[in-house]
Amino acid sequence: MTSPISGISLAGLTGISSLGSTTGTAAAQAPSSTGGSDFASILASSVDQLQSTQSTADNLATQAATGDLTDVHDYMIASNEASLATETVVAIKNQAVSAFNEIMRMQV
């Protein structure tokens, strides 16, 4: 699975690289060189960061439910970051899958 994917250049994902400038939401790091980074490892680290933003949002949601939440905007910020991180990972996955399908079509 990794060999056809790692050869894909990341130039097609420049639309998402602007997320790298947001502290805390960097689900997709802006690639410094196109085609040299291992796409699989970037996807894996994005999923990890997604996991942590989602668990932060879950914790704050629990606090909001029990009334322990200090500031309401803390929860709103965390939930927005989690949903943006999720959308980013989904977008990366979709790009990867469609690129993979292109390649598979070519070989046949």
Add this chain to the structure above:
Amino acid sequence: MALFDAMSIAGSGMMAHRKWLDAVSDNISNINTASRTSDDAFKERMVDVQAVDYGSGDGGVRVAGVQFGSGEGRIVNEPDNPLADADGNVKYPDIDLGDQMAELMMAQRGYQANAAVIDRAKDAYQAALQLGKG
């Protein structure tokens, strides 16, 4: 929540000022209550307020207690009054209407200011809930 804290603090402020309003209206309505010279006159009600956790912790204000003014009153000669004693004197409370009206205005102003704080905290909270929806 810092915003919910603001609401409960303003709520305590409203309650304390309302108790003050109650005390002042009690004084004003009894300003012409006569009593026998042998009894105490109607004593002015004064509300004691204290800050809750001054400077740290919950914040807000609470009514520490109600104090009573002096029962001396002023002696007025009113022979027709059914409560008059042998000399025809009755006692009236020594409460100044001007003072009480000034306190009434201060209590009302404080009450309204605290109500405005609750409104503002509610608006800020609702605006925060819209984050990410627009």
Add this chain to the structure above:
Amino acid sequence: MTALHSALTGLAERQRVTADNIANVNTPGFLAGRTNFENALKSAVGNGATPAVSGGTVSRSLEPTNTNGNNVNLDSETVIATETGLRYQLALNALDGKYSLLRSALRTS
């Protein structure tokens, strides 16, 4: 941005301290509270560091008191409260704009 998050937390704390001042507008011996988060935020942003998300420092105002030791000025507290509320909405708007920007970037890719 963390700077906006930090500003929101500082403004919420200021709203709370101002509410405390207004509730104690007639409490004898009460000195008005003042918060400051702008200094720490400005220096963190100026140094390029990530600002801390905190409510800022709370201190007691040393303005002259009236006869019963209370120095809460209701007019200035009202102005502070109104300004804080508006700045809170502004910071929320700025964050909201940032989020919708990111969302539209995700959609076009």
